[in-house]
Amino acid sequence: MLGIDALDIAVLLADAEMVEAAFHDLMGRSQLMPLVEQNKNIKTLVRNQLDKWKNKVTSKVKQVAQSEDLQTELALYQEVIHWNEEQFLFEIDELVVKLEPLSAFYPEAYRLVNEPNARINPMLPHFFCHQWYKSITESVKKVQQEALEKEKQQELDELYQRLEMLKQMDNLDAPQDTSSIAGRLWDMTSVNLSKTDWSVMKSQADFLKKHPKLQEIAETLGRMSKQDPDPNEPPQYTQGIEYEEESSQQATDDIVGIHESDDLNKLLPNELLFLAYPELEVVFYKHLIDKRLMNYQMQGKVRTSRKVKAMEPHPAKAEDDIGPFIICVDASGSMRGFPEQCVKAIAFALMQIALAEDRECFVVLFSTDYVTYQLTKQDGLREASDFLSYTFHGGTDLEPAISAAIQQMQTAKYQQADVVILSDFIAPKQSKELIKQVDELKQKKNRFHAISLSKYGNPELMNIFDHHWAYMPNIGQRFVKQK
Template sequence: MLDSLQFGVMLAESGLLDEAVREVMMRPQLMMIAESSPGIQSAMKSQVSKWKNQIRAQLGQVTIEEKFAEEIALYQLSIELDSTEFVKRLDDILIQLSVCSAFFGKASELAAHPHHRYSPMFQSYFCNQWFESIAAELKQAQSDEVKQHKQALLTDLYQRVDTLNAMPEMTESGDANKLGRLWDMAAAKLSKTEVNLLQQFAAFLKGQKGLQKIAEQLGRMADQVSDPNSSKAPVEELELVEEQLDQVTDDIVGIHEGNDLSKLLPNETMFLAYPELEVIFYKHLVDHQLMNYHMQGKQRKLRKVKTHKKAAEQAMLDKGPFILAIDSSGSMEGFPEKCAKALAYGLMQIALAEERDCYVVMFSTELITYELTKKDGLREVLNFLSYSFHGGTDMPSALERAIEQMLDDKYKNADLVVLSDFIAPAPPAALTQKIEQLKAEKNRFHALNLSSYGNPELMQIFDHLWDYTRSPIQRLFKR
């Protein structure tokens, strides 16, 4: 006996979904973008697989629609009747079928011949035909639903392709195997104005070679940090060595006295040929004075050695996330604002390519935060790039927020980059102390100065300081 759920499950496994997935993945435009990057291909397959599982669960519920539930309940009742009762109730069944089933026309035709009704096989044949009708209707309903959802999936996939095509500088940079996160972010639908905005800052960054160099250096610095908590003691490891051993019979290197019968020289056996000399042979055997071949060979074995080198190699930390603290005060308006936004955009590209998180704190008299590399991060990027700088400067609050992030497990081993004109007072002593503690744990503090009037005392708290102004000579400092 089949109920509505069994009908649904049976048809959900009928191959409709597999065929829909094959059709989607064979679309030329989608095949091209998938083949362009292993990371994108993997992310796309994961998305389609999740879609398939979701729709499979929904297909099993198609039968809860009233018309299917009512007809299947009537079908179940009919197959449980004995043949006599079925014939008696056939006219009532036909009336109900006229309301809820596409099988009514065929059913009426089968019941039109009176002698058919009283055949012993009539009920079985009638119900088999009815079952096939229900199955066909359910399959069509599920097929229609799959087509509807498949179109929605295609719309989403093509949308992501369009978004990626609008950001060629993102797909061309970094490791092609690690662009899966960019595919997830590309779900955001971009307007023409937003595409122009991204392209504008990409072009500005491309024209500022100094900013590009700074971004690249920031990306590389994390490779040079070792784990402060790693042991400095020598590390024991196994090493393969060769030893000369007499027990290894590789070569004959001479003759010596011994009692090894397997290495006995042939002339020693002459003593055994004469009974009167046999006792001499046994005496030489007991005294280890038989002439033996001297065999020798090399044997490889593992032994433990101590080394410092391996300990240092294993102590290198994985690259941590970026935390960008960006001065959005009114004094940053103009060229400094463009530089800050362009560098943030460049660092986001590096973060995506290296699978690092990127968190932004914009500060003036208030704080605004964005997580640029999360799933909807592209929308946050656009919000950030379109934001107008204004207000005063409250750098201590921004540094406090950045420190809070660094204390979170997700943001350990972070690179904090402060982009500002540094026209602000020096931070309080308590804040400076927190920064020094984080430095000791190998968090890195960087700064990009975008003004000739920055406060030197404020800039002293950073490990690395770059000076980048409108001046034709762009200076690079490293403390």
């Protein structure tokens, strides 16, 4: 054999070394980013992201070495190394011609073959194949390195973008700690938002800060799904441990007297005098056997435990019982102005709670028609910006919005949902069929909440809701829970 028949293995080793070096380079650069240094959760997210990138880029780097010219050259090399010396010298000129359009090795190959006395050198075939092998591996490495650098720069740009978006979320001064929702936000930072998008969300965060009652209702709604008991479920019993204290002579809290015993740890010092004289030593051991050595008498408190059963006032809520938010927002013309700001701010606060608690958040924006937004999907921040930028107009038609919410609740992802309707409720009473659908959904652990922003709302609309709040900005921005 004229050359090395392990080219593919060498190429794969080159892949692994280059990718590993690129991975550590990216890790090192990311560690210098302030947000990564300050937050362990984000550091873990960056590491996971780069682990995924390493697996993905390894296959890409291998593929770039599979160009048609390179594959043709590899096949030719594998053929030539199995020639013998005579065949090599006979076909060398034709081989060099074949290399001219294919390989970067052609100039070197031409030089080696056409040097004076080259063809009478018995080492020419082996040296030629060895140099050819080096040329192929260098070409493969160069192509792979160029592709890897491109992929690395793209990944670095994406990391900067994601971290910048997390920083922007942190700058919103929202009540939810960004570190607690970093995992959900990380998946949502693949989109690039403009300054206008961030400005829209920043204005809602500032509005919530100025009107804490709106944040209060959002947090109350978030807690309700964890606290509301199901009347159809039996009470649960839990087993706990109860501690009691009792007096014991084994406890060493206080010295209460002197008594005869055989405890060497509580021995009075004068008893040791028997051991000082050999003739009295036997007396000491006799007193020890008879338990007649003078000991300090101790007394103290010792804690004992016993298992007890206790009945909880409500069955404990499992984490998977906490369902998603479906927020129906009245976008009619009568809501323009301050009510519009209020409902957008509450929806924004509920989105943050949904992210923190790993819940879905779906918005139905309705007037005479309706538009839907999914705020917790991968491009949820874009959806949130679009929703918050929407201008309210048109009339109020509540029934299509509730129907859209009901349709969403029939999917597996939106079971046991909290439906929150934000409106002035200046609308006609709903149909009996719709009321019946709502009642059926309540039996399946779905909850319906209403937040009214007008004192002129239709009171007959409130009968379908489990809870109802009224926020009256025209009377000192008063916030009242009605039910």
